[in-house]
Amino acid sequence: MTYIIAEPCVDVLDRACVEECPVDCIYEGNRMLYIHPDECVDCGACEPVCPVEAIFYEDDVPEQWKDYANANYEFFEDLGSPGGAAKIGKIDKDTAFVAAQPPGGE
Template identity: 85%
Template sequence: MTYVIAEPCVDVLDRACVEECPVDCIYEGERMLYIHPDECVDCGACEPVCPVEAIFYEDDVPEQWKEYYRANVDFFEDLGSPGGASRTGKIPKDHPLIAALPPMGEGH
């Protein structure tokens, strides 16, 4: 089991969760943040600090955002397990589901 970042994060990228994560498993894509499912230790530290309530335990993802579990997993398909987001910096891509969304977040 793991935590999942869903649609409210798209184009917001607040990063409070990144600062709170004790294992550095939250990676930044072009338009949203992604939690690495193999690196996450299920501590839950990220969930309460998210200002847009975009982080959910895998079993608690709202029905309208269920596909975000797959987006978080698939985002790392070609990256493998880098062993920490601070090593990679921003990754210049997004999952196709996110890339296809219209502009969101503040001002949109």
């Protein structure tokens, strides 16, 4: 289990969670942030600082946003586990599911 970033983050990319994460496991895509499921230590530090309440423990993701759990996993399929977001910076991609979402951030 891991934490998941869901729909409220699309096109927001606030990054407060990135600053709070003690293990640097929150990666930036083009339209949203993604939590690496293998690097996350389930500390929960990211959840309370998210200004749009987009972060949930995987078992607690609201039903309407369940597809974001798959998106968080799929984002890392080709990337693997680089061992920290800071050293690779923004990743010029999103999952097909996230890329297909209507504009967010409102």
